[in-house]
Amino acid sequence: MTAIAPPIPPLALDTPGALSIRGLNKHYPIDGRRLPVLQHIDLQVQPGEFIAIVGASGCGKSTLLRLIAGLETDYEGQMQLDGKPIRGPSLDRGMVFQDHRLFPWKTVFDNIALALKHSRLDKAHVAARVNEHIALVGLQGFEHAYPHQLSGGMAQRAAIARALITQPKLLLLDEPFGALDALTRVRMQQELQRLWIQQRSTMIMVTHDVEEALYLGDRVIVLEPRPGRIRHVIEVGLAHPRERNAARLQSLRQEILGQLLSQAGH
Amino acid sequence: MSTFKKCCAGLRGLASPLLLVAAWEAASRQDASHAYAFASLASIGAGLRELSGSGELWLSALASLQRTCLGLLYGASLGTLLGAGMALSPLAARLVGPLFHSLRQVPILGLIPLLALWFGSGEGTKVLIVALAAFYPMALNAVEGFSQVDPRYREVGRLFGLGPWQHCWHVLLPSALPSLFNGLLHALAFAWVSSVGCELFLSTGVGLGNMMMNAEAGARMDIIVIGVLCIGLLGYAMNLLFSRLSQRLLRWRPLRR
Numbered sequence A: 001m002t003a004i005a006p007p008i009p010p011l012a013l014d015t016p017g018a019l020s021i022r023g024l025n026k027h028y029p030i031d032g033r034r035l036p037v038l039q040h041i042d043l044q045v046q047p048g049e050f051i052a053i054v055g056a057s058g059c060g061k062s063t064l065l066r067l068i069a070g071l072e073t074d075y076e077g078q079m080q081l082d083g084k085p086i087r088g089p090s091l092d093r094g095m096v097f098q099d100h101r102l103f104p105w106k107t108v109f110d111n112i113a114l115a116l117k118h119s120r121l122d123k124a125h126v127a128a129r130v131n132e133h134i135a136l137v138g139l140q141g142f143e144h145a146y147p148h149q150l151s152g153g154m155a156q157r158a159a160i161a162r163a164l165i166t167q168p169k170l171l172l173l174d175e176p177f178g179a180l181d182a183l184t185r186v187r188m189q190q191e192l193q194r195l196w197i198q199q200r201s202t203m204i205m206v207t208h209d210v211e212e213a214l215y216l217g218d219r220v221i222v223l224e225p226r227p228g229r230i231r232h233v234i235e236v237g238l239a240h241p242r243e244r245n246a247a248r249l250q251s252l253r254q255e256i257l258g259q260l261l262s263q264a265g266h
Numbered sequence B: 001m002s003t004f005k006k007c008c009a010g011l012r013g014l015a016s017p018l019l020l021v022a023a024w025e026a027a028s029r030q031d032a033s034h035a036y037a038f039a040s041l042a043s044i045g046a047g048l049r050e051l052s053g054s055g056e057l058w059l060s061a062l063a064s065l066q067r068t069c070l071g072l073l074y075g076a077s078l079g080t081l082l083g084a085g086m087a088l089s090p091l092a093a094r095l096v097g098p099l100f101h102s103l104r105q106v107p108i109l110g111l112i113p114l115l116a117l118w119f120g121s122g123e124g125t126k127v128l129i130v131a132l133a134a135f136y137p138m139a140l141n142a143v144e145g146f147s148q149v150d151p152r153y154r155e156v157g158r159l160f161g162l163g164p165w166q167h168c169w170h171v172l173l174p175s176a177l178p179s180l181f182n183g184l185l186h187a188l189a190f191a192w193v194s195s196v197g198c199e200l201f202l203s204t205g206v207g208l209g210n211m212m213m214n215a216e217a218g219a220r221m222d223i224i225v226i227g228v229l230c231i232g233l234l235g236y237a238m239n240l241l242f243s244r245l246s247q248r249l250l251r252w253r254p255l256r257r
Ligand SMILES: Nc1ncnc2c1ncn2[C@@H]1O[C@H](COP(=O)(O)OP(=O)(O)O)[C@@H](O)[C@H]1O
Pocket: A028, A029, A030, A037, A055, A056, A057, A058, A059, A060, A061, A062, A063, A064
């Protein structure tokens, strides 16, 4: 299967974070009719795997992530995380949105600490965990800043820290770097890869950037629109961290772009 | 240089009151009837010394202020609760919405005779009137604030498994806070006006309104002027206090330029 090469420590067979999706269908009611948005989605994600999803806009990528996150509960088919059916949001699945969705009325520290509200940790332990995660995403010194005082990249780092602090088995990222400038995006991709290698949690990332998908993903899933279906699954098969302009990535990029463009054609 | 500029800016705010005072004094010096209608600055000063010496001014101001605070506390709390209820529960909106929206069309002043008949003309009735005056603007703004909570933030609350109370405290309340402060500033203005105003209708008791009513009976123009100034200044001071408080609690909002 996927080539998981040296820098990633080998995973025990029972390491949690295995996602299984079988025969997933999703409709939205529009003008009294049921509009199919996702059709026959089958996907098995190994623990610790990095899945990248690309596809034309409107083909249901966000809907798929929202279903996995448990934010949408009305669907047909089976979705299980480590054998447990997905019925609603849970702390074993974290989510990062394109708009960082930090609460504007809370500081960076309080935004991240909010994720631990459910826990019975005392104040000192919460503070220690939060500070540890602030350091993890390199936001030291900005603990007491409000979101409007942060740059786009910093806000997204805080959002990632907030999603990671509950130590989810599965982290879902919906175009997390879509709104960032090219340079910041490249830097954030490296950061995310570092975090992934460090945390070893399963990650599923939606992106419209094919290069990003190939740089980060063990597998890249190409969705086809109207209704959203899996058109292709590409095994990247290179070790992490990767050389951005490796020949294999270049040729895969051409292949995926070709598929996306041919969809737009008809 | 910049401090000089700041001084100038500060003085500019004083220009219109000073002009008004000068015009007032000029009017009072025209003839006897003017001197009565526009009490001279000297007589106002004498009146002020008399009132503060006897303690009447402080007692009156304190009584009016205390009633305002009490009525505002009741009215604004209930207004917030009802507004939140109407915004968050369609059932509550259907049950109390029509009653609420028709009752708020009636001016509070029009309700005073009725309330006096039911509850007497004591301090309790006055507090009730102030509370009613504060209630409506607060409830209206609370409805607006709580119905505009961004669903994207609600989702974040769901993701982190917040309970109902945690959700209220961390998501709903802060979302509504700008509207709530807007409502509070309006409620304060209505509360203060009706606190003094209801003394003119229910004339037993103590307060700035009563002080002015007595002055009118005794033909003391100077005291009436002092009453007007006091009401204006105290209202201004309370507004300033609440604005500062709101700026402090809403400091997370990006500055609008
Ligand atoms: N809540 C909703 N109600 C109705 N239609 C929706 C809703 N959310 C998304 N859709 C529709 O579903 C389709 C897929 O949306 P989305 O998952 O956001 O696409 P993507 O993220 O790939 O751009 C779109 O056609 C969109 O209009």
